[in-house]
Amino acid sequence: MKRVGVLALQGAVREHIHSIEACGAKAISVKWPKDLEELDALVLPGGESTTMRRLIDRSGLIEPLREFAKSGRPMFGTCAGLILLAREVAGHGAPHLGVMDVMVERNSFGRQIDSFEAELSITGLEAPFNAVFIRAPHIVGVGPETQVLCEHDGKIVMAKSGQFLGCSFHPELTYDHRITSYFLDMIPSRTGTLLPNGMLYSKV
Amino acid sequence: MSEYGTDRVKRGMAEMQKGGVIMDVVNAEQARIAEAAGATAVMALERVPSDIRRDGGVARMADPRITEEVMKAVSIPVMAKARIGHIVEARVLEAMGVDYIDESEVLTPADEEFHLLKNQYTVPFVCGCRNLGEAARRIGEGASMLRTKGEPGTGNIVEAVRHLRQVNAEVRKVVTMSEDELMTEARNLGASYEFLKEVKRLGRLPVVNFAAGGVATPADAALMMELGADGVFVGSGIFKSENPERFARAIVEATTHYQGYKLIAELSKDLGIAMKGIEISRIAAGERMQERGW
Numbered sequence: 001m002k003r004v005g006v007l008a009l010q011g012a013v014r015e016h017i018h019s020i021e022a023c024g025a026k027a028i029s030v031k032w033p034k035d036l037e038e039l040d041a042l043v044l045p046g047g048e049s050t051t052m053r054r055l056i057d058r059s060g061l062i063e064p065l066r067e068f069a070k071s072g073r074p075m076f077g078t079c080a081g082l083i084l085l086a087r088e089v090a091g092h093g094a095p096h097l098g099v100m101d102v103m104v105e106r107n108s109f110g111r112q113i114d115s116f117e118a119e120l121s122i123t124g125l126e127a128p129f130n131a132v133f134i135r136a137p138h139i140v141g142v143g144p145e146t147q148v149l150c151e152h153d154g155k156i157v158m159a160k161s162g163q164f165l166g167c168s169f170h171p172e173l174t175y176d177h178r179i180t181s182y183f184l185d186m187i188p189s190r191t192g193t194l195l196p197n198g199m200l201y202s203k204v
Numbered sequence: 205m206s207e208y209g210t211d212r213v214k215r216g217m218a219e220m221q222k223g224g225v226i227m228d229v230v231n232a233e234q235a236r237i238a239e240a241a242g243a244t245a246v247m248a249l250e251r252v253p254s255d256i257r258r259d260g261g262v263a264r265m266a267d268p269r270i271t272e273e274v275m276k277a278v279s280i281p282v283m284a285k286a287r288i289g290h291i292v293e294a295r296v297l298e299a300m301g302v303d304y305i306d307e308s309e310v311l312t313p314a315d316e317e318f319h320l321l322k323n324q325y326t327v328p329f330v331c332g333c334r335n336l337g338e339a340a341r342r343i344g345e346g347a348s349m350l351r352t353k354g355e356p357g358t359g360n361i362v363e364a365v366r367h368l369r370q371v372n373a374e375v376r377k378v379v380t381m382s383e384d385e386l387m388t389e390a391r392n393l394g395a396s397y398e399f400l401k402e403v404k405r406l407g408r409l410p411v412v413n414f415a416a417g418g419v420a421t422p423a424d425a426a427l428m429m430e431l432g433a434d435g436v437f438v439g440s441g442i443f444k445s446e447n448p449e450r451f452a453r454a455i456v457e458a459t460t461h462y463q464g465y466k467l468i469a470e471l472s473k474d475l476g477i478a479m480k481g482i483e484i485s486r487i488a489a490g491e492r493m494q495e496r497g498w
Contacts, residue, residue, distance in 0.1 A: 011222060047222070054456065107279065117206070135217070173216045173219065
């Protein structure tokens with residue numbers, strides 16, 4: 001079974017765990033560096049990015065998260081999570097993790113009264129996706145290897161860059177698990193390899 | 205087609221606050237301290253509850269200048285308080301673009317009979333509750349987030365604990381009841397039958413419920429999380445303490461790691477003096493803010 005971590009410092013943790021489990025994977029809450037061991041992938045949920053960053057620093061997670069990214073394992077950021085992943089945050093000095101080749105702008109649709117729901121057509125999904133945007137960021141620039149998966153009102157709201165997936169909205173707030181499922185499919189399959197993987201092998 | 209102010213958008217905003225600390229602030233400087241400490245939002249007001257209690261008189265919506273100053277100072281969401289039933293204060297705050305309105309018993313009620321019809325607004329509302337009946341009525345009117353009332357401005361956690369335990373005990377009872385018992389329970393609680401059916405189906409309240417009214421230390425915040433709160437509001441507890449910056453940081457961290465007891469011990473060392481509290485029995489019945497609203 002795929003083991004997927006959810007950064008559990010603040011925000012919509014419960015919803016992501018529910019969505020991962022609904023897709024048949026095992027969800028694991030991550031609060032400390034040791035919780036990153038043996039994960040196949042990691043979700044950075046929605047919440048307040050400034051709060052999460054403070055808590056990441058105080059849990060000593062910033063370097064372990066960058067190491068996790070270097071290991072090549074898939075990472076998915078929604079809203080605040082996307083801000084944490086981005087290579088650059090407009091108007092801010094240093095990025096947070098700075099691992100995904102996109103530049104984002106925070107609160108770029110306005111304040112809470114400007115928050116909205118919309119039907120999106122997303123590359124790779126057949127039917128439209130009902131998306132909830134809450135004080136959402138958007139992607140203002142992408143690197144050459146980044147694939148734009150969705151735009152709304154001329155703004156990029158979802159993209160994939162190698163092992164990284166990011167979106168402005170909150171798929172975790174709806175009961176539609178297609179995006180979680182899309183992310184889980186980014187985890188390299190173990191059954192496709194010729195030799196049994198390490199975990200299975202050690203039990204033989 | 206974009207839809208604004210839907211239940212999902214309004215309730216979803218509160219979901220994003222989960223596990224966080226929302227701090228009362230009275231100016232831009234305090235707002236910046238709160239943001240730097242890791243608050244998930246700030247509540248802009250003219251006086252913190254303990255000062256309102258001390259000064260007496262009528263407590264109203266803050267001077268818009270203060271709210272505006274706070275909104276300019278930080279990038280995290282800004283909440284503000286309107287008096288219970290004060291339609292115009294609420295509309296003014298909405299027009300100013302505050303991110304959440306607290307229809308709050310901390311201010312002097314404008315209407316002793318009717319709360320705001322909150323589902324008429326694009327801006328979401330948070331309201332206080334002491335039990336499942338109050339929670340149901342506020343959600344029925346359109347509240348998108350709840351907080352237990354506690355007893356604001358006292359630095360005494362006892363009422364917040366009482367109210368959170370009460371709400372959660374009543375939720376558990378509804379969940380275990382058989383469906384044919386729910387109508388009678390709805391009558392007893394003063395809640396709608398449909399609401400109780402939803403609580404039973406979900407196994408919890410349909411909106412986020414924070415704890416409020418008496419949190420003064422990191423251990424208080426962790427206690428409320430332990431009892432099942434989704435997050436905490438801290439009113440006077442931070443800026444009435446000896447060292448607001450350290451209290452704010454410690455309370456944020458204790459809320460996230462509420463079962464990290466060794467960590468909470470470390471966080472609580474040499475914090476300085478917490479706000480001076482008030483024993484609840486010394487507050488005259490007519491001065492208990494939790495009795496406001498119904």
